[in-house]
Amino acid sequence: MKIFEMLIPMTWEGLKVTMSVFAITLIVSLPLAIFVALLKGSKNKYIYKFTSAYIYVMRGTPLLLQLMFxxxxFHYIPVIGYAFTRxxxxxxxxxxxYTAYFTEIIRGGINTIDIGQFEATKVLGMSKSFAFTRIILPQVMKNIIPSLGNEIITLVKDTSLVYILGVTDILKAAKSVSNTYSTFTPYIFVAFVYLGIIAIMTNILSSIESKFDYYR
Known part of the structure; x- marks a missing residue:
């Protein structure tokens, strides 16, 4: 069918954009979230207030609005006056x-760790960095995988918001074909593409969770 001759190549190109946004966001925001979570636990009130304000703004405003802003x-702010590319x-x-959302999840995971473990690492003479990365962080990750998984799945779906800046993802590809042929079929096709991606992500997350059973 002609519709699929147009739909499949466009969906493939859109899928590259979707997965690119997903992968880069996940790879960069997770390490940043760990860093920000540690900063928010700082006893310095200025650092605490700054990180708290950042998280409040990011979680309190829609991602769509943040994209547009x-x-x-930025182009209209005199001090900056710089226009970002799409x-x-x-x-x-x-x-x-997503750094803001991941930060709160990770911070919650850190708070579930018994204070005695932090004290034990000090008694054993471990450095804070070694104790955190080798003892605390693996347990935190085990505890937060379900919550983290929900956000990761949400991230896959949120990538559809890039259409607002004129970037073609898989949803916009479906819309373009749908408008050309006046049919709803492309949306059904793309729905199955999203379901396929989510199924793969779910299996990967389940596999990761099983590897952390050691810390149960």
Missing amino acids: IFFG YQAIYIAFILN
Whole structure:
């Protein structure tokens, strides 16, 4: 069918964008979230207030609005006066947004660790960095995988928001074909593509969770 001759190549190109936004956001925001979570636990009130304000703003405003503000808004701020490209705006907005959400999940995971374990690492003479990365962090990751998995799945779906900046992802590909042929079929096709991606992510997360059973 002619519709699929147009739909499949466009969906493939859109899928590259979708997975690119997903992968870069995840790879960058997770390490940043660990760093910000540690900063928020700082006893310095200025650091604590700054990280708290950042998280509040990122979680308190829609990702769609953040995309528009970074792409359109920065150009009109006299002090900055710089216009980001579409992809720069997308990556910055997604990374900042998901770093905030991941930070709260990781911070919650850190708070579940018994204080005695932190004290034990001090008694054993471990450095803070070694104790955190080798003792505390693996347990934190085990505890937060379900919550983290939910956010990762949400990230896959949130990538559809890039359409607002004129970038073609798989959803916009479906919309373009649907408008051309006046049919709803492309949306059904793309729905199955999303379901396939989510199924793969779910299996990967389940596999990762099983590897952390050692810390149960």
